[in-house]
Amino acid sequence: MPETATPAGPVAGGEAAGPVTLLGIRHHGPGSARAVAAALAELKPDAILIEGPPEADALIPMAAHPSMRPPVALLVYADADPSRAGFWPFAEFSPEWIALRFGIDADIPVRFIDLPSGHRFAALPQDEDAEDREQGTASEDDQEEERHGEERHVLDSMRRTDPIAALATAAGYDDPERWWEDVVEQRANGTFSALDSFAAIADAMAAVRDQTRPEDEQREAYMRQCVREEIKAGRRRIAVICGAFHVPALAELGPAAPDVKILKELPKKAKTTATWVPWTHGRLSFRSGYGAGIESPGWYHHLFTAPDLVVERWLARVAELFRAEDLPVSSAHLIEATRLAQTLATLRGRTLAGLTEVTEAVQSVLCGGYDTQMALVRDKLVIGEDLGEVPPDVPVVxxxxxxxxxxxxxxxxxxxxxxxxxxxxxxxxxxxxxxxxxxxxxxxxxxxxxxxxxxxxxxxxxxxxxxxxxxxxxxxxxxxxGTTVATAASAKSADRAADAEQLAGITDVVEACLLADLPDALDPIMTLLADRAALDTDVAHLADALPALARTLRYGDVRGTDTSSLRKVADTLVVRIALGFPPACSGLDEDGAQKMRVRMDKTHQAVGLLDDAAAIQEWHRALRLVADREGMTGLLAGRALRLLYDAAKIDGDELNRRMGLALTPGVPPAEAAAWLDGVLSGGAMLLIHDPVLLGLLDRWIAGIPADTFTDVLPLLRRTFSNFEGPERRKIGELARTVGAAPVAGVAAGAEPPGFDRARADRALPVVRMLLGLGTKGETDA
Structure with missing residues (x-):
């Protein structure tokens, strides 16, 4: 005769109707936790089986350790690839945690009966690839159907991972725990036992459960095998605590042969290790291990721990939080919020106010209807910030x-x-x-x-x-x-440096090693840096590598680090960059010029950090070559000129002369706009404090032909968008005053700066002849 598991049937003489009693729970549900505690006390089982990783059976006794404080989680990972890992979190209000502590305190055997994680880890890559293939081959019709059926898919997912939430949603509840409280725990004023409540949940699950995944079938086959083992061992009262979704599949054990066949198809189990780790209330919202996440762990903890006056005690905590943030809250506020929450519950046909009613009351009465302060309540109380603790003797790497x-x-x-x-x-x-x-x-x-x-x-x-x-x-x-933080960081740094494809990757590692004080790693990395720097001829690579070295040399003395070897490498880099930078800036397209401008700025800043006169002189010489080079991209030429001006290597008159040449009608407007972008990207104060430059810019913009102005406008907008709002307003005010002058920035009748009348007179006869204007006298007439 096949064995039958009873979904918490009627109690007679202290024993259930069968050897197995199924307690279908909601993971992390305080209502389920209270019901489990009552059911176990009523059942008095001689074995407790819990949905969880069997690899952690040896760790179960640690749940009663004095230093163990939830929230905590069981961590199971594959020895060969620790990235394949799973967490099984437990809060103080988790039904599984209640069952663990009940079994340990009563000296009752407790074991986990979920499918071993080693099988899951072994199958993980194949499953992920299959899922990717299925998603990648979905037709457009399938995608449209998926969009239209989103709600149905969400409900299906809830049925598998949180069936009580699915039942609550179907009943019109937005809080599964409120549904459990109203329908299960508070019905008939406690006339029915906790075991009867679980029997009712089992009946509901049979109606909700309409589909399973292969993973569910494998897990449930393993669970049934574990139950059979306990029955064979002579257990008379077995309590099984599992997700309510699995109850219908475990109610009839049936013959073992089909389950054995399913389990034989599993991949070979990978070797695993298990341990306890601290967890947080915030992380309980993640789906991990066996259960669905919850959105309000702080509220659930309050529901489970508050002895009475749940709403009043919660509002008192809200008041304490607001007062700690210097927000005014009076006793009258709390009284009115309590009344409002209870009134809302009555209007909605609920026996007690839940989180929805309390939240609405707090927002209306204590927050004046605004959502800003409610964000504080959600983060600090509804979710909570509790961090668990585990005993120091827990096995760890x-x-x-x-x-x-x-x-x-x-x-x-x-x-x-x-x-x-x-x-x-x-x-x-x-x-x-x-x-x-x-x-x-x-x-x-x-x-x-x-x-x-x-x-x-x-x-x-x-x-x-x-x-x-x-x-x-x-x-x-x-x-x-490595076995220590220092040795592990040193080994990984050396590996990163060896694998770095460019010089900048090595200098980044050097900087990290100096900040982390890893001398054992620094010596071989410095040798590698010197060798790679000597062989690398790409100026872009050299320029990208210099900033990290400069920061290290500038701030390394704070930690007492010897940076003499770095100084030699940095000095060599500056010389090589200065020699190769001007040719590297020639012949670039717009994207290349933009990237090179970023390198120019970072290199200029890095050379300044080095605080070495010879290095600074070499770099300024390179900038002059870029600014003066024939055919140089306007963006880079203008940027080099601006950096020289900021370094006081050219004065305002020279900058005015260069700007007058760059913004002449003979220069294509797009090239002139790029040059202007390079000059002005350092800030708007240059235009605000120099009316001559502003006048030249105003005259140039006014003279741009209409057919090319549309092409130049995006460049100008990009340049001026980098200025602050007050700076743009000031430039606009100044532009009004310079617009009336015949030559921007120059008084009426005066000659612009740098104008040579004698040279202009010598050119006039040729210009008149080319234009067909005749002699000077005829033109004047």
């Missing part, structure tokens, strides 16, 4: 253990949410924190993002910190580089 040791030594533990750390590099502890963050960034673990320092001097660093639970996987992946 050596690299993760070294990081935890460093965090403890530096008193630099991760905190939930985004925080800011301002570090003074002159102090030992902040300096070590900075080095740790730089080393983690090299390993791809971006716990901290370096921002613009608010302090004076180069010895301050301001970091934006945001620890993500997924960094646990990153640590496992980075463990191939």
């Amino acid at each position: 050596p690299l993760a253990a070294d990081l935890a040791k460093e965090q403890k030594r530096l008193r630099f533990q991760p905190k939930p949410g985004q925080t800011e750390a301002k570090l003074d590099l002159r102090e030992p502890n902040p300096g070590d924190k900075s080095r740790l963050l730089h080393r983690l960034n090299i390993l791809g673990i971006h716990w901290g993002t370096l921002g613009r320092s608010q302090g004076s001097g180069t010895f301050w660093e301001t970091w934006s910190l945001d620890w993500q639970p997924e960094f646990a996987v990153k640590l496992v992946e980075a463990a191939i580089w």
